[in-house]
Ligand SMILES: Nc1ncnc2c1ncn2[C@@H]1O[C@H](COP(=O)(O)OP(=O)(O)OP(=O)(O)O)[C@@H](O)[C@H]1O
């Protein structure tokens with residue numbers, strides 16, 4: 374931490390997404406470094422300026438709040454556990470978690486595998502279903518966004534099917550594929566499809582007329598218009614679509630696996646309920662939440678990378 | 683080639699909910715090759731509409747526009763357009779923005795190295811060789827406008843169409859770019875039609891100033907020939923009696939004879 378203080382970054386870091394723009398304040402690499410640079414700044418600023426108390430950097434404050442929230446949450450949980458019933462207390466869950474996560478990738482037959490395998494199988498289903506949805510939904514979204522005829526034909530169908538729970542499609546998947554695993558993937562496909570189509574179409578439709586005028590003035594080919602104007606312009610919207618799709622897919626996979634069985638975090642929850650291991654169910658809830666958070670944050674970062682101005 | 687660009691009895695009606703709106707009414711305008719013409723008039727009179735018709739972005743509801751004796755029936759790279767708001771693609775660098783245009787026009791018959799040369803040369807002409815690899819979001823408004831001009835010029839258009847290219851700029855930048863435009867036009871001998879709000883800009887740059895009446899159904903009110911010798915020096919113009927007289931003619935037209943009734 375010798376050279377860092379003078380290079381302290383003053384630019385706000387922007388995290389943008391569909392939920393709005395969150396700007397965090399200056400983020401020094403290290404608290405001690407920050408303090409040193411503040412002292413340096415104060416010394417170099419001339420005597421004329423009055424002494425100003427420097428408050429702690431924003432991220433320190435926000436992490437204190439986050440930890441405080443966690444502590445209260447765990448305390449409340451402990452209190453509820455002590456009131457009786459079957460809810461295990463935090464300590465018991467922690468102990469069980471240490472055991473589970475010390476060997477996440479064991480495999481004792483198809484119905485008894487480590488939590489790592491379960492999470493990975495669920496992620497694999499999400500990836501396959503989502504990938505198929507992207508392969509179908511993005512081109513479809515482009516067509517709907519670019520041609521009003523197609524939009525006119527597709528809009529009512531999308532509007533009608535979108536509110537349907539993807540689980541209602543599960544029997545159709547079983548019928549089509551005659552197996553549980555592809556049926557679960559099918560449910561993911563269906564639920565990921567709508568956000569992909571809708572957001573891609575929206576992205577294509579909002580391409581500024583100015584850019585399209587440039588294309589018209591230059592007489593660009595349809596392919597150039599697509600690669601140089603429509604695609605980059607619609608990309609942030611498409612990434613929003615991807616983000617929403619993955620979010621929904623991660624919600625749906627748990628429910629779908631409860632119904633279809635096999636290896637997967639959703640089935641694991643159900644299995645542990647049958648074994649009456651409530652600690653494990655709580656561990657699964659946290660695991661599902663954290664994996665979902667990581668998926669979301671990764672895509673927010675990707676979205677930031679592709680946002681212009 | 684007297685009538686290089688020939689606007690014949692052009693009228694433009696827009697259909698709206700409350701019926702038809704007549705924006706332009708029988709506009710006749712002839713522009714010679716190499717001539718610099720500005721369109722001036724109050725806001726909303728139809729200057730952009732006329733320019734867009736010449737660009738081929740809008741089709742006139744009456745009349746025709748001929749370019750070198752051929753009817754204009756759509757936009758095309760024989761007319762370079764500089765848009766009011768630069769319209770650079772923000773995900774491409776300045777160089778790539780220019781290259782996109784160059785590639786479209788010369789890509790079929792020239793090797794890649796020559797295309798790159800052309801793109802570099804266009805940016806150099808507007809003094810932006812150093813900013814080639816920057817994205818539009820990383821350069822100033824004046825620089826963006828210059829890239830827009832470079833893009834329009836890079837395709838060696840027969841006609842350069844500019845819609846208030848300096849409208850959004852501060853007075854200093856505007857003056858610099860006006861001088862630059864005069865220099866570039868003098869060296870390329872381009873035919874130019876430019877829309878402006880600014881009386882000084884019109885008189886300083888043009889061979890003729892086309893003054894439009896207020897809409898609806900705007901027409902050409904008068905055309906003023908600017909017989910000042912070139913090159914014109916903006917500082918010398920301030921005290922030039924002829925310049926002051928011509929300037930007053932335009933002012934007279936805009937603020938007395940066709941004052942905008944708010
Ligand atoms: N697509 C359209 N539909 C209906 N009316 C239009 C359309 N485009 C322009 N108009 C109308 O035509 C008239 C001329 O518009 P235009 O944009 O050409 O004005 P302008 O002279 O360029 O104004 P400004 O100097 O403010 O840019 C305006 O009254 C405008 O409302």
Ligand SMILES: [Mg+2]
Pocket residue numbers: 729730731845
């Ligand atoms: Mg205009």
